[in-house]
Amino acid sequence: xxxxxxxxxxxxxxxxxxxxxxxxxxxxxxxxxxxxxxxxxxxxxxxxxxxxxxxxxxxxxxxxxxxxxxxxxxxxxxxxxxxxxxxxxxxxxxxxxxxxxxxxxxxxxxxxxxxxxxxxxxxxxxxxxxxxxxxxxxxxxxxxxxxxxxxxxxxxxxxxxxxx
Numbered sequence: 001x002x003x004x005x006x007x008x009x010x011x012x013x014x015x016x017x018x019x020x021x022x023x024x025x026x027x028x029x030x031x032x033x034x035x036x037x038x039x040x041x042x043x044x045x046x047x048x049x050x051x052x053x054x055x056x057x058x059x060x061x062x063x064x065x066x067x068x069x070x071x072x073x074x075x076x077x078x079x080x081x082x083x084x085x086x087x088x089x090x091x092x093x094x095x096x097x098x099x100x101x102x103x104x105x106x107x108x109x110x111x112x113x114x115x116x117x118x119x120x121x122x123x124x125x126x127x128x129x130x131x132x133x134x135x136x137x138x139x140x141x142x143x144x145x146x147x148x149x150x151x152x153x154x155x156x157x158x159x160x161x162x163x164x
Contacts, residue, residue: 073110073112080114086116086117086118087114087115087116087117088114088115088117089112089113089114089115090112090113090114090115091110091111091112092110092111092112093108093109093110093111094108094109094110094111095107095108095109096108096109
């Protein structure tokens with residue numbers, strides 16, 4: 001026996017790491033009883049009130065309509081917000097009203113155009129340079145075979161001179 005008694009959940013002796021067997025058994029039986037009670041009560045309730053099955057993406061609203069869909073502009077809104085300093089945004093909302101009833105919209109359109117500012121400052125100058133160089137080099141394309149053979153001959157001579 002220990003100082004606390006035989007039901008305490010403390011080791012019996014420092015050398016032996018055993019706990020009070022009756023208290024451990026009582027804890028296991030209580031846990032099993034609680035699990036069985038919850039299982040059987042929920043099983044009985046499930047039989048009396050069957051679970052209504054719906055389509056997985058229905059969310060209880062019935063059939064989906066185009067108005068409920070997640071649009072591309074809504075999906076891209078966080079990205080547009082983050083990169084707003086790098087893009088020039090042009091947004092236009094067009095609402096066409098019913099001629100019979102002026103308060104009811106017939107059609108809604110959302111138009112958006114994003115211009116990348118980095119394209120204007122980094123890529124456009126390079127594009128203009130490459131196109132200008134291509135126009136200058138295009139002058140030597142005469143369409144005559146003897147000119148192309150001469151270009152090849154002089155290129156071969158220049159390469160041989162560089163190698164030696």
